Each structure stands twice: as structure tokens, then as C-alpha cells.
Amino acid sequence: MAGRTANANACACLDHCSCPLQVKVQFLVFWTILHAIIGILALFLYPFHFQEEFKWPLLIVLVVHLISGIMMFISLIYQERHMFIFGLISSCIMPVFYVYLVYLPIVQIVFTIAGCRFYKLGMHDSL
Secondary structure, eight states: OHHHHHHHTTTGGGSSSSSOHHHHHHHHHHHHHHHHHHHHHHHHHSOOGGGGGGHHHHHHHHHHHHHHHHHHHHHHHHTOHHHHHHHHHHTTHHHHHTTTSTHHHHHHHHHHHHHHHHHHTOHHHHO
16 A cells, blocks of 8 residues: 555656646647647748658647647536546657657647646646
């Protein structure tokens, strides 16, 4: 039982570090939507020759990323837990494809942990 308590508090330091969990989740939603829009625009405005063969799969991944950000945004407004966790999980797909942008997976991991804590501690209590 003591091990379970230690695991539950392993990421508790993220709860109020620099700002509340709700603000971190709002940043994650903004971050997700903004990166999806920038990625879609860059895909069509600045085409690189190595991206031509991956253009449509990348577009699909970016659209999924945009939809996941919109889902998280809607879930925060209407306090829909299931939509939030689905959006949170699907938002992790795009950083895998853009792993060469080192900051993207790192920031995604940190804020996904914060989003999971927000989900676990009860979205209704936090809002």
C-alpha cells in the first residue's frame, strides 16, 4: 500500500509548480492547436523536396493533431472527461512524426503528464 501512495505522489510536484494544472492544460491546448496550424501552413507554403513523398501522411497527422486540440478545448468548456483524455492521447501522435524537432516531444511529454494529472485529480474539481 505504501508503494501505491509513493507512485501516486511521484508527479505531484507538477501540480502547482509555477502555475496550477488548469493553466498547464490550457497551455497544452493552445500549444497543440497552434503547432497543428503552423505545421499545416508550413507543409503547403514551404514545401521541402524530402517532404513531397510524405506530404499527405503528414497532413493527416497534422489534421489529427488539430482535431485533438479542438477536442481538448471543447472538453474544457463542457467538462467532458472522456473527450479530454481521447484528445490528450491523440495529441501525442504528431510529436513522434516530428521527433527531429527535439523541443516538441519534450514539451509534449511534460504537458501530457500534467494533463493526465489534471484528468486523474478530477477535471470537475479543477474548473
